[in-house]
Amino acid sequence: MNLTPSGLSRRIFLASTAAVALARPSFAATIKPDAKSALIVVDVQNCFVDGGTLPVKGGAQIVPIINKLAGSFENVVVTQDWHTPGHASFASTHAGKKPFETTQMPYGTQVLWPDHCVQGSDDAALLKDLKLPTAQLIIRKGFHKDVDSYSAFEEADRKTSTGLAAYLKARGIDTVFVTGLATDFCVAWTALDARKLGFNVYVIEDATRAIDLNGSLAAAWKQMADAGVKRIQSGDIA
């Protein structure tokens, strides 16, 4: 990682050197991803944008931001929510339940969603405008019928690994930058697991969009901050 100076000190610097800034039209971005860095693009699928089965407000707006970011990364990993029909995370699977209610699963509380991202459907396809020439791995998750998986690293039973951590570590990658949908679910869980597994973790906020169910967005940012996840903007990446 090449990180100079931090975003905070940069802002203070900006405020205190306004006159100098006039002579310098733009400041260089501060973070330069290297061969040990990977961009993780979480669930940028038709199901999670307008016209899909579980649309996240403004979801498609992150595509050009992610495409531009990808130019700075040698390593890009993509995830894809990939459910069986009748998946345990679907409200329709549970008699009397409506989408966005919760139920108790053997592994804990599960939010119930509209049917979404069913394997092989157009709804589950990656957005066609996503242009990621260095993408090298697609992790599919949520394909065990009785277990959901928000995280790219570990399924919701908190036992079943997707293998992503071992893949990244085998390739010498120690830092991940997480983008995609949705900030407060799959992005946050991916970022938190990455911290737990020993990676340096950044979430690129403007390259995500949130569902924000009952305060879930603020709660997710707090949990991520407490875990040492760094919150940055795409403009911070060189």
Ligand SMILES: [Zn+2]
């Ligand atoms: Zn899902």
